[in-house]
Amino acid sequence: xxxxxxxxxxxxxxxxxxxxxxxxxxxxxxxxxxxxxxxxxxxxxxxxxxxxxxxxxxxxxxxxxxxxxxxxxxxxxxxxxxxxxxxxxxxxxxxxxxxxxxxxxxxxxxxxxxxxxxxxxxxxxxxxxxxxxxxxxxxxxxxxxxxxxxxxxxxxxxxxxxxxxxxxxxxxxxxxxxxxxxxxxxxxxxxxxxxxxxxxxxxxxxxxxxxxxxxxxxxxxxxxxxxxxxxxxxxxxxxxxxxxxxxxxxxxxxxxxxxxxxxxxxxxxxxxxxxxxxxxxxxxxxxxxxxxxxxxxxxxxxxxxxxxxxxxxxxxxxxxxxxxxxxxxxxxxxxxxxxxxxxxxxxxxxxxxxxxxxxxxxxxxxxxxxxxxxxxxxxxxxxxxxxxxxxxxxxxxxxxxxxxxxxxxxxxxxxxxxxxxxxxxxxxxxxxxxxxxxxxxxxxxxxxxxxxxxxxxxxxxxxxxxxxxxxxxxxxxxxxxxxxxxxxxxxxxxxxxxxxxxxxxxxxxxxxxxxxxxxxxxxxxxxxxxxxxxxxxxxxxxxxxxxxxxxxxxxxxxxxxxxxxxxxxxxxxxxxxxxxxxxxxxxxxxxxxxxxxxxx
Amino acid sequence: xxxxxxxxxxxxxxxxxxxxxxxxxxxxxxxxxxxxxxxxxxxxxxxxxxxxxxxxxxxxxxxxxxxxxxxxxxxxxxxxxxxxxxxxxxxxxxxxxxxxxxxxxxxxxxxxxxxxx
Numbered sequence: 049x050x051x052x053x054x055x056x057x058x059x060x061x062x063x064x065x066x067x068x069x070x071x072x073x074x075x076x077x078x079x080x081x082x083x084x085x086x087x088x089x090x091x092x093x094x095x096x097x098x099x100x101x102x103x104x105x106x107x108x109x110x111x112x113x114x115x116x117x118x119x120x121x122x123x124x125x126x127x128x129x130x131x132x133x134x135x136x137x138x139x140x141x142x143x144x145x146x147x148x149x150x151x152x153x154x155x156x157x158x159x160x161x162x163x164x165x166x167x168x169x170x171x172x173x174x175x176x177x178x179x180x181x182x183x184x185x186x187x188x189x190x191x192x193x194x195x196x197x198x199x200x201x202x203x204x205x206x207x208x209x210x211x212x213x214x215x216x217x218x219x220x221x222x223x224x225x226x227x228x229x230x231x232x233x234x235x236x237x238x239x240x241x242x243x244x245x246x247x248x249x250x251x252x253x254x255x256x257x258x259x260x261x262x263x264x265x266x267x268x269x270x271x272x273x274x275x276x277x278x279x280x281x282x283x284x285x286x287x288x289x290x291x292x293x294x295x296x297x298x299x300x301x302x303x304x305x306x307x308x309x310x311x312x313x314x315x316x317x318x319x320x321x322x323x324x325x326x327x328x329x330x331x332x333x334x335x336x337x338x339x340x341x342x343x344x345x346x347x348x349x350x351x352x353x354x355x356x357x358x359x360x361x362x363x364x365x366x367x368x369x370x371x372x373x374x375x376x377x378x379x380x381x382x383x384x385x386x387x388x389x390x391x392x393x394x395x396x397x398x399x400x401x402x403x404x405x406x407x408x409x410x411x412x413x414x415x416x417x418x419x420x421x422x423x424x425x426x427x428x429x430x431x432x433x434x435x436x437x438x439x440x441x442x443x444x445x446x447x448x449x450x451x452x453x454x455x456x457x458x459x460x461x462x463x464x465x466x467x468x469x470x471x472x473x474x475x476x477x478x479x480x481x482x483x484x485x486x487x488x489x490x491x492x493x494x495x496x497x498x499x500x501x502x503x504x505x506x507x508x509x510x511x512x513x514x515x516x517x518x519x520x521x522x523x524x525x526x527x528x529x530x531x532x533x534x535x536x537x538x539x540x541x542x543x544x545x546x547x548x549x550x551x552x553x554x555x556x557x558x559x560x561x562x563x564x565x566x567x568x569x570x571x572x573x574x575x576x577x578x579x580x581x582x583x584x585x586x587x588x589x590x591x592x593x594x595x596x597x598x599x600x601x602x603x604x605x606x607x608x609x610x611x612x613x614x615x616x617x618x619x620x621x622x623x624x625x626x627x628x629x630x631x632x633x634x635x636x637x638x639x640x641x642x643x644x645x646x647x648x
Numbered sequence: 649x650x651x652x653x654x655x656x657x658x659x660x661x662x663x664x665x666x667x668x669x670x671x672x673x674x675x676x677x678x679x680x681x682x683x684x685x686x687x688x689x690x691x692x693x694x695x696x697x698x699x700x701x702x703x704x705x706x707x708x709x710x711x712x713x714x715x716x717x718x719x720x721x722x723x724x725x726x727x728x729x730x731x732x733x734x735x736x737x738x739x740x741x742x743x744x745x746x747x748x749x750x751x752x753x754x755x756x757x758x759x760x761x762x763x764x765x
Contacts, residue, residue: 093748124714127721128695134728135684138735142680147673149745156749343712351704359707359714361700374696381688404743408736415732423722427712558674642667 060465061200064324064473065301068317072305075312084505088310088512089158089488095400097409099315100141102322102417111421112325112471113195114535117442118596119429122371123350123358126426129372132381133422137414140388145398145407147557151640152399159485160392160549161493163399167556169636170564171497178493180548180575181392182486186519188541189482191534193295193523196302196475199447199468200294221246225283234279242268243280257281295527298476303520306480307513314481315397321473326420328470331463332446333424335453336431343427346434353437369593375607376595383543383611390546393485395553443534446471479523487515536600539609540582547574547614551622559626560637566626574618578602581610669743676740683731687724695720 079087086092119126151157155166160181165174221243229235235243242264251257258277265271305313340346350358357364363371372380388394401407425446432439432449439445450467457463491511496503503511551570555562582602584590590603602610699716710718 124717125699127717128691128699131691131695131721131725132684132688134691134725135680135687137732138680138683138728142735142740143677144673146669146676146743146745150669150673150743153746153748337712344709345712347709347712347714356704359704360702360716361695374692374700377692377696378688381692385684401745403745404741408740408742411732411736411740415729419725419729423725558670558677641670 056465057468058465060469061472063465064321064469064476065297067320068301068313068473068476069305069308071316071320072309072313075309075316078312079310084509085158085492087312088509089484089492090396090400091310091312091315093153093400094402095315095397095406096402097406097413099319100397100401100406101137101410101413102319111425112446112474113443114538115422116425116429116432116445117535118371119426120433120439120442120445122363122365123354123360123433124347124426124430125361125363125372127423128361128377129380130384130422130426132384133418135385136388137411137418139385140394140414141398141407141411143389144395144553144557145401145410146404148395148398148553149401149404149407151557154640157399159488159492160395160399160553161489164552164556164567165497167640168562168564168567168632173564173567174493174497176568176571177392177549177552178489180571181545182489184541184544184548185393185482185486186522187537189479189486189519190523190526191537191541192475192479192482193298193527195534196298196472196479197291197295197527198443199472199475200298201290221249221280221283223247229280229283234276234283239265239268239270239276242270254281295524299520299524302476302479303483303516306483307516310512311396311400311481311484314477314484317473317480318477321470321477322417324466324473325470326417328450328467329421329424329428332428332450332453332467335457335463336428336449339453340431340434343430346427346431349434350430350437353433358433367593369595370607371595373594373607376604376609379609379612382615383539383546383609386546386550386611386615387542390548390550390553391542392545392549393481395549396485483516483519486519487512490515536596540578540600540602543609543611543614544575544578547578547611547618549574550615551618555622555626560641561626561631562622563626563629563632565629566622566624569625570618570622573621574614577617578610578614581605581613669745672741672743676735679735679739683728683735687728691720691724694724 075091079091115126115130118129148163151167152163155163157163157166159178161174161178164177165171226235226240226243226247230240243261245264246260249260251260258281261277261280262271265273265277270276305317309316337343337346340349347359354364354366361377362373365371370376398407401410428449429445432445435452436445436448439448447464447468450464454463491508495511496508500507548571551574552567555567555570582600584603585601590601590605591607592601594604594607595601595609604610605613695716699714699720702716708715713722
């Protein structure tokens with residue numbers, strides 16, 4: 049293969065890393081004004097409109113990997129799946145922006161749990177919020193580490209990114225592994241002979257490999273011996289060194305700059321990647337669409353490669369599943385809007401705004417930005433289905449498409465690099481902002497609140513660093529066996545946060561009568577419902593031919609995503625319990641609901 | 649350009665009638681919710697009616713986009729973008745966000761020891 053594109057891509061990733069570290073260092077200087085906590089966790093409330101607009105919403109590696117993969121797999125109906133992004137700019141800044149910015153100033157809140165604690169004068173509300181935030185973010189963050197490491201792997205020269213479909217398999221029986229198993233007397237001669245047909249064949253998943261083993265071992269009457277099968281599986285596991293190298297570089301970089309620059313480093317790198325992503329999508333769209341002969345030709349070719357359902361709802365699927373039945377279409381119109389409103393990482397950024405004019409400008413900027421990101425990506429992925437009809441790893445559709453589109457251009461490797469760097473930057477920025485939120489949760493909401501309220505700046509600083517290093521280590525350990533289901537985890541975490549926090553934060557901001565018990569019921573009701581449905585789905589309940597093809601799936605009750613049921617339970621519980629409990633004290637409510645500085 | 653609610657509400661801004669920011673924020677939240685409702689009804693309604701289980705031959709293309717995607721998604725997306733610009737420039741009001749509460753970070757100090765009401 050030609051190493052050129054690979055080297056260009058690697059150079060671009062290196063440039064992104066250097067840029068991020070530099071931004072982290074600059075952020076550190078800015079953070080040093082004022083107290084450590086407010087600077088490090090909230091950037092001294094000085095975010096302007098560009099930083100606000102392009103970083104406060106639910107973008108992540110998912111925008112460049114999970115979403116394109118769905119378009120590639122299911123076709124045009126994914127436009128409907130994503131379409132609530134048309135309202136996200138309004139929802140993210142127009143519903144709570146002003147009020148959260150004001151309340152957090154009045155109460156001196158630095159984190160979202162601070163806000164709950166102050167508004168309800170209840171440490172329990174603060175702690176519950178904090179623990180739930182950490183729970184949902186931790187899931188998402190671990191998944192993002194895998195995404196980051198995978199992109200580095202693709203960019204590596206010689207990793208085979210230009211030759212389609214030759215990823216290093218996770219499981220492969222080679223003669224060496226057979227010898228090892230024989231000498232450990234796991235295999236007798238007959239079993240060994242039975243395994244011969246599998247030698248050299250690669251398998252992407254454990255389940256696939258297990259099924260193949262069952263089949264060949266049946267000839268030696270050992271097909272049902274699950275102990276033997278797992279011993280063989282262990283022996284055939286392939287170590288994916290490039291993945292681990294990518295994981296190591298990714299982790300050191302992202303933990304490093306987050307630790308140095310805190311909140312501002314996360315925001316600035318996020319802004320940087322958003323601009324990169326914008327450029328990447330526009331360039332790719334312009335390069336790809338004319339070459340395939342326009343979207344109509346691409347759509348027709350895609351239909352030939354797949355089936356007529358690629359053009360209409362509920363979407364194409366080889367196994368006949370209903371990707372987007374009506375209930376799911378409605379669910380996803382809730383999903384992105386409420387996940388935007390209910391994301392604590394987004395709320396923190398709104399709390400850090402410098403003025404309401406910034407919020408207004410952010411709405412306009414984000415509306416324009418979304419228009420140029422989400423719709424063109426559909427076109428690019430439809431075209432991808434036309435020119436590369438059978439990708440094995442549909443998650444890689446954008447990087448592979450950029451390699452394809454720039455293969456004959458002079459300077460093409462640079463453009464590929466740019467396009468590959470965008471999702472890499474997105475993943476880094478997401479992880480970084482979660483690291484900051486989780487660290488602020490542990491340090492401020494748990495340590496400072498319950499262990500040592502009068503901790504000095506120095507102690508808090510060291511503890512924040514320590515938390516981030518520990519979180520990074522946990523994410524690496526969790527990925528030693530690369531976790532699967534990236535997009536499914538993103539949906540679990542986003543939906544869970546929305547169901548947990550949308551109703552409580554609206555109660556906090558706009559409802560005088562809301563009580564501590566009510567807000568706790570709303571949080572726990574929403575979180576419990578989503579969790580329960582995911583556990584039920586994991587155990588195998590519910591319709592299996594709805595939504596995405598993944599094992600990590602919730603119980604789609606009545607064909608709706610859990611977010612619908614979570615929001616409904618949260619709303620009923622929040623209002624019901626509030627009305628059943630004693631109204632909050634007037635002196636607690638008055639300063640937060642009356643005009644500023646003019647209380648009687 | 650956005651109106652400044654402190655001039656519009658006149659003497660009310662002093663506080664007898666509640667917080668002007670709270671009132672405008674609440675009103676804006678309700679408008680966003682209404683826009684969201686209109687968007688979901690139209691987009692999902694149109695797409696489900698005209699975009700589901702269509703025979704391939706019946707689908708025409710507008711600038712390369714299948715007809716139901718163009719009218720059911722691209723068009724309302726455009727309208728939403730214009731609505732967002734209207735909301736931000738002409739409807740949403742600017743308000744002072746108030747001063748930072750200069751409470752020390754050791755927020756565990758009992759309420760009355762902070763010298764607050």
